[in-house]
Amino acid sequence: MMNRKVFALTAVVGLLLAACAPATPAAPAQQPATPQAEAPAASPKKRVKLVINGTLGDKSFFDSAQRGMDMIKNELGYEVRTIELGYDRNKWEPGLEDAAAADDYDILIAGTFDMSAYMSRIAPQHPNKKFWMFDAGPDYEGKEGGCSNKCENVYTVLFRQNEGSYLLGVLVGELLKAGSLPGVEGRTKVGIVGGLDIPVINDFIVGFKQGFAESGLDPEENVLVQYVGGDSPFNNPAKGKEIANAMYDQGAAIVWGVAGNSGNGVFEAAVEKKLYALGVDSDQYQTIADPAQKATIITSMLKNVDKGLLRAAKLDAEGKLGYGAPESVGVAADAVGIADNENYQKFVPKEIQEKVKAAYERVAKGEVVVASAFK
Numbered sequence: 001m002m003n004r005k006v007f008a009l010t011a012v013v014g015l016l017l018a019a020c021a022p023a024t025p026a027a028p029a030q031q032p033a034t035p036q037a038e039a040p041a042a043s044p045k046k047r048v049k050l051v052i053n054g055t056l057g058d059k060s061f062f063d064s065a066q067r068g069m070d071m072i073k074n075e076l077g078y079e080v081r082t083i084e085l086g087y088d089r090n091k092w093e094p095g096l097e098d099a100a101a102a103d104d105y106d107i108l109i110a111g112t113f114d115m116s117a118y119m120s121r122i123a124p125q126h127p128n129k130k131f132w133m134f135d136a137g138p139d140y141e142g143k144e145g146g147c148s149n150k151c152e153n154v155y156t157v158l159f160r161q162n163e164g165s166y167l168l169g170v171l172v173g174e175l176l177k178a179g180s181l182p183g184v185e186g187r188t189k190v191g192i193v194g195g196l197d198i199p200v201i202n203d204f205i206v207g208f209k210q211g212f213a214e215s216g217l218d219p220e221e222n223v224l225v226q227y228v229g230g231d232s233p234f235n236n237p238a239k240g241k242e243i244a245n246a247m248y249d250q251g252a253a254i255v256w257g258v259a260g261n262s263g264n265g266v267f268e269a270a271v272e273k274k275l276y277a278l279g280v281d282s283d284q285y286q287t288i289a290d291p292a293q294k295a296t297i298i299t300s301m302l303k304n305v306d307k308g309l310l311r312a313a314k315l316d317a318e319g320k321l322g323y324g325a326p327e328s329v330g331v332a333a334d335a336v337g338i339a340d341n342e343n344y345q346k347f348v349p350k351e352i353q354e355k356v357k358a359a360y361e362r363v364a365k366g367e368v369v370v371a372s373a374f375k
Contacts, residue, residue, distance in 0.1 A: 048072055048313070049105040050082045053092045053114055054235065058261040059288055060281035061234075061305065065111060065134065067282075068309030076313055081105075087235045093118045100126055107316070109309065111135045113200055117146075124149040130323070132312060134305055135159060135200060137326040152324040155316075157308045160330030161200070161301070162207030163363050166370045167331070167338050168278065168301045169211025169219075170359045172254060174352045175298075176222070177215045181347060183274060184253040188217055191224040191247030193240050193266055195233040195259035202373035204258045204280075204301070210371050211359065224252055228262045240265030248273040254298065256280065267293035276347075281305070283339035298347045300339040308335055332364045 050069050052062050069080045085095040096118045100108055110119060113136035120138035123131045124147055137156030139146025175181055176188045194201040209219035226243050228236055240262035244255045248269060256278035257263020263280060270277040271292045279300025288294050315321040329335035362368040
């Protein structure tokens, strides 16, 4: 009984104290969070795919294109991929079809005249994708089964190899006229090993002969020309070596391979004959690993496919790349030229270097028009 009274009294006291205590301030109302500006969505990386009708490792043309892909990746942060179709021609068209049908690219690149007809047919089937070609273009006019949409989604860059070859012809003509190369024993002939008898290869030859003639030496008498031909005109170094050996035996002091990987056989022949060679497309003094072969390469005529592809990527990013028509670039755009390296400085006297520079300036300013195999 006593416990009940104590409990009741305690409860009453608790109620009185609670009633007299100051009220606890209410917690401030929760303010709505200030909306944060949404971070801009990151632009998806462009995906660029290169499809080559051959393989990497030619040390010249296709390797130059691959360097361009590496530059696009490193400088622009794009995702890049290269597909090698090999040298079986039967695989080129279906290989390009499969590459174009996939959804893993924004820009698809292919090169060489062999791919032109395929690109003319395939690119219009994918109007929402972009296609680039180098060294040859599709049939923009839609003739003979060409582009049904005028290839409005295809950009083409053509290189004026005739201009770069003209400079090389000036150089070689002056070297042979001067007789300054060690061990040439009065030879005044130069050989050119072409891959195929086609306009793009003949463009090299026409330009070279024009420059060579400025030395006063007759190009028809002193410039030997032969083509590799066959099923693998650009991947037959054994045949390239055989032709080069025959040219050296005919009195050539220098042989120039304009035949992709077939041209690499020229360097083997030059070593055996203890004579000289020229590189093409890339600075082959830098790309050839064998020291003995490197030592034979006076210089290379550069076709800067790598710089051309990087330039195209930058213009495309700015919305300034021209689709639906080919673009031609040459000496004035630094798209073609001659490699100035250790061997060039070793073998080419300063006075001849100055003549080459003067020829370069004349071409760049349009004071010299170089003949072309393209009509």
